[in-house]
Amino acid sequence: MKRVQYDRFGGPEQMYFGNYVPPPLERTQVRVKVKAVAINPLDWKLRQGAMKLIIGRTFPKGVGSDYAGTIEAAGEDVTNVNFGDDVFGTMDFKNAGAFAGSIVVDCRYLTRKPAQLSFSEAACLPIPATTAWAAIIDKAQARSGSRIFINGCSGAVGAFAVQLALARGATVSGSCGKAAMPKARAAGVDPVFNYADSSSYRSAGKFDAIFDTAGTMSVSEGLSMLNRGGVFIDINPTPGRVVRGMLSGRYKMAFATMGTEHLPEIAQFAHEGVLRPTIGLEKPFSEALTAIANAESGFRGPGRIVLAL
Template identity: 40%
Template sequence: MKRIQYHQYGGPEVMRLEDFEPTPPSPGEVLVRVRAAAANPMDWGIRSGAMKMVTGRKFPRALGHDFAGVVEAVGEGVTRFTVGDEVLGGASIKASGAFAEMVLAAEKGLVRKPAELSFEEAAAIPTVGLTALQAVVKKGELRPGQSVFVNGCLGGVGRAAAQIALAHGASVGGSCRATATQDARDLGLDPIVGFDFDPTALVGRFDLVVDTAGTLPADAAKRMLKPGGRIVGIHPTPVNIAKSALPGPYHVLIARPVTEDLAEVARAAGRGELRVPVARAVPLSGAIAALTELERNGTPKGGKLIIAVE
């Protein structure tokens, strides 16, 4: 079997496509033959060593989190899946390993892939979908009929947050690049503003402000809220965590891999209520070059980089 791994923490130059021997699943684990995997910024954050307190110093380490594929084997005690089931989900942060021909994952980190989705579409969902759902519905406490503003409404999490809010009966506005206004309008958003917008025109209009880009000043967000409104940020920096602990409308989300939330996201995608665009798909043999380009240049834009595994 092949997978992308690295033998020391560092930049994209440490990635290697190498042989590995998949281990049989332990109790509660599922071995999945990967059909597609999706890149997320946290993948290179982990590889750079930003989470070494969690991931440790044992090498080689595998790369990649989000994937979709077919169950190859199940460990003792696994009850929700059998060999041949099509699934989507994520590997653990410590083990990772989705950029591979096979990956081990905990049963609780997987749900069934909706038949309506391709493997590429399904692989794009887990991280952005979970984060968006937990920001809007769980932490944001959204109710039908409320109004939501998504800062960064065409980013991965932002687009998912806007779609989830719309599906829950909210009216949604957002900010994006001026050249992408039509894309936001096509999602059903109104009003739509640029990233450097003046909040004066939006004072007191929203029950929930979700800052997915991490660029919205707190004072501006507060001015946009109706009485009793909430602000949710998805970047759990020390400053944001401290701000969230203070009295007031600001709350920071630390997204967690909750099985029920992943299942809800998958169902929404199957119904067509959630779509995460795929900007580019590359084979595993070309993944290192594509991942390097994405990390260094931010391309492709407008959707996910998918590694399609034959």
Template identity: 30%
Template sequence: MNDMRAALHDSYGPPEVLYEGRVPVPVRKPGEVLVRVHAASVNGGELYGRAGKVRVVTGRRFPQRTGLDFAGEVAEVDASVTGLRTGDRVWGILGRSSFGSAAEYVSVRPRQIAYAPENVTLTEAASLPAGGTTSLTALRDKAGLRAGERLLVRGASGGVGSVAVQLGKALGAHVTGLASVKNSDFVRELGADEVLDHRTTPLAELDRYDVIMDTVGTEHRLLRTRLAPGGRLVSIAFDIDHPVRSIGYLLGSAVHGRQRVRFFSGNPKHDLFAELTAYVERGDLRPVVDTVHPLADIAAAHRALEAGGVRGKQVIRLV
């Protein structure tokens, strides 16, 4: 086992620059775990990385890789690692700003993974690590969403929004989703108490909410006017045409509230993945997969996410 299949691109550009190629299997370093990837998902930051909009992070050396989160099974374990065995089902995310999970193998430290939920397939599970940990950190840990509060999720049918709706309900909030008409029934099925059409509902005419979770990345100044006293705006997307904000989108997110903007890390660890597993196994959170693509169709997965209107995640299946 010297080389493996992986999604690559030799230049920055549109989805068509992506292709399935071969690269060396990662060498497991001391203290690491080699994971055979069953599936990975496509996240917004990867689109910007492929397009060259965050070159200050991704650099100019090619070929480059894509993919952040993954689900698979342990292939090798360093002797110093305890609690993991060959064959264990795991999921996780590569290190901050590191791309490369759309490949047959990844080598990671134990803190980057946890046992995957037993009640879903690994292909389904791959849709949740990035969006799930982002939503849980944003809503519970940073915005401090409490039972009985009013939550607005902007982009409620997407990869992160579909998770945020479910977690908002699990945390006891009254959830309003902002989405397209064609996705309104879908968002209600996720648990939203009401759904508003984003095309016909002016942001300036929205009610006031205790927490607003924005997955779109625009109109933050206007959205902040729709906060109730003490309200918090959680932003997980930024205007990619502004370089500083672009880096923020790739590396973290922000909470707006009480005249403050606080950035938080997009680099989750084992305990958070383990909590996410518990939410899934309790039935409080279910994977939402729009389309499953073979690795050879990685460009199609990127095109679909860029086109918008998806329900949940575009997933790349390796096994």
């Protein structure tokens, strides 16, 4: 079968469709016939070499993290899904490679797909929804009466963060690009600010949690907008920020891996309509190389970019 992969770290020109044979199953693994995948910034950051010290230099490496499909085979210790189940999930970033006809993945990285979601919609959930869960539910502990500000509230992670916070009874303010402001208001963000004008939201009062999904706020800026006991949550840490986080209980980081264990709950929320994935563009898998390169260069549009197999 064909898989999107690369033989060295670098730009989009390193990607190609290579021949791939999934490895034999281990006891806790499943093999998934992939029906749809969604593109994440993580996909090209890994290929660029941003985490090469962690993922190593063994090539070829596969591209892609988030997928939806059907279980083709299951290891003997797998209990959460069965042969023939429709599922969605993500992959361990150390062994990425979801952009393939079939993949082998540990069963803890997936869950059953809600029946009313298409494969393409379900593929939009994993990394953005688990990241939002880690931030809003685990770190911010959103609840009735909470006042939460989401920087980048119209993006993939930001939109799910808005939905989770509102479901918990919090009041949500946020910032996004000017063109996305009407959509953010319709989603329940009030007030919503143009993030090109940071002075407008810096004067919007104090918040119980700030969630910066856009990576445009400094730590000092985020902390200055907090109530006593509030937290500034970041998904774009630098080494300096990591050190700052270790020294300050008010600065916290949120990663998708922190929320992976909640995939079944995310599936239930999607079933209930609390989480609503949005597809911005859907392309056939044969156009994967171009679609990834375009997304990497900044063409993303509203909603997720999905590749259908």
